[in-house]
Amino acid sequence: MGIYLNPTNEGFWTAVRSEIYVDKTGLISCTNRYLNTEQKYFWVSRPRRFGKSMALKMLAAYYSCGCDSRELFAGLKIEENQSFSEYLNRFDVIWLNMQQFVIRAKEQELIEYLERVVLEDIRETYEELLPEDIVNLAVALEKVYAKTGKQFIFLVDEWDCVMRERQDSGALQKQYLDFLRNLLKDQPYVALAYMTGILPVKKYGQHSALNMFWEYSMTDQAFLEEYTGFTDTEVRELCKRFSMDYTETESWYDGYQFAEFRHVYNPKSVVEAMLRRRFSNYWTSTETYDALKIYMDMDFDGLRADIVRMLGGERVRVNTRSFQNDMCTFKTKDDVLTLLIHLGYLGYDSMEREAFIPNKEIREEFENAMSVPERRTAGSDEMKTNYPAGWLSDIGFVVIFANYQGKWVYSWHKRRGSFEHPGGHVEQGETAMEAARRELYEETGITDCDMMPLWDYEQRWGDGVGKNNGRVFYAKVRSLGKMPESEMSHIELFESVPENYTYNSAEEARDLERIESMLQAFA
Missing domain, CATH: 3.90.79.10 (Nucleoside Triphosphate Pyrophosphohydrolase)
Structure with a gap:
């Protein structure tokens, strides 16, 4: 057990024993299905408070050979899957929370710092294989794999914080993407890579810097729809359990939709409403009105007029393909609207390619932002x-x-x-x-x-x-x-x-x- 190599199952254990836990372990059957295939690269982007970190804790608890999680998963959905025992606690897992690295390291030393501290952790397990002169993480993992045949599962949280918090440093962003590509692409030691963040894969022009990844975002979650937020069935069960009005819950927190699951709820806000026994604006209080207003002030091609239309109940057609998957490269109003979709401020109908205000919670924030005059x-x-x-x-x-x-x-x-x-x-x-x-x-x-x-x-x-x-x-x-x-x-x-x-x-x-x-x- 280490900090970065083979974390324990404590994070998921805390979640399971909480007053509200919604079983999303079926996600593991999806990752098991694609272990050691061309589809083993998962890039999952969702808004804040949509369960990204929770999913990583669950995957770490399941795959990490640094713990025994059989009892922890007893009675959960994945236990019924035929692949459950085959991969349970069978892999070396490397967990990287990029937010922590950005906070702890100087900008010019970020990648060097990351490689150094992760290698220190790995050496505690594979000391005899990794002499001190090996300072490159990819080289170290290649050597471990060559000598032992052991593969690794990579779990990367907040992958995009470098893009969000270092917007003015193009050199660092490129260095970071090059590091990820060298670490993960075409490497035999990779059994699975699962990365999460708010933004999809960063693009340069029309090309992704990490094109081996399969993207699952708010514009298309594919077979991960059921594990993105709470489903209608799950919310109905919670409303019954906590004696909360279902119709009011739907009005406040529903509105996100995908191809198959047409009613997806903001999980953070639903949990808050159930536990507090009160309907209110919970999720956006963790975001900020100011962040929303900044993007609204980009009045590309009548952006504000489109927002007014959506506040009136209309939908607006959006071309999501030109968005560069960052928070500073905007060329059209479609780019801004696409970012708002990824941030969770807008719902998106992928079949009709239309954006809309998803629920009462978000509507309040738009109305507040629209009403503020010049200072x-x-x-x-x-x-x-x-x-x-x-x-x-x-x-x-x-x-x-x-x-x-x-x-x-x-x-x-x-x-x-x-x-x-x-x-x-x-x-x-x-x-x-x-x-x-x-x-x-x-x-x-x-x-x-x-x-x-x-x-x-x-x-x-x-x-x-x-x-x-x-x-x-x-x-x-x-x-x-x-x-x-x-x-x-x-x-x-x-x-x-x-x-x-x-x-x-x-x-x-x-x-x-x-x-x-x-x-x-x-x-």
């Missing part, structure tokens, strides 16, 4: 309009919201006698990102950080006579540095807006809340 700066004639990052050109100003150990970094302006965020003008020849990194250093001394763009804004004043475009960045700071001489005297850390803040405190508080919600949504 006028208090006490002035300034009007500020926010847009998705990358939407505006000619960025002339950057603002950096830097966070260190859970607190916000503010600089004290000598002349103004107040706190403000680092930021300033984009110099000639600079990109907005280069300007943000320069300003952050000049006004705080910080260089050791990960930085990502959050949104663009257009600021107008004098009835539109004056205008400038800016970009807001978020910096996750790993360590503080020595401040250079500048108009700032020192920095201080705050959990909320400081009393002596240069600009509008109410607007600042809203921005902090918005950023924290966005980070939670993409975590």
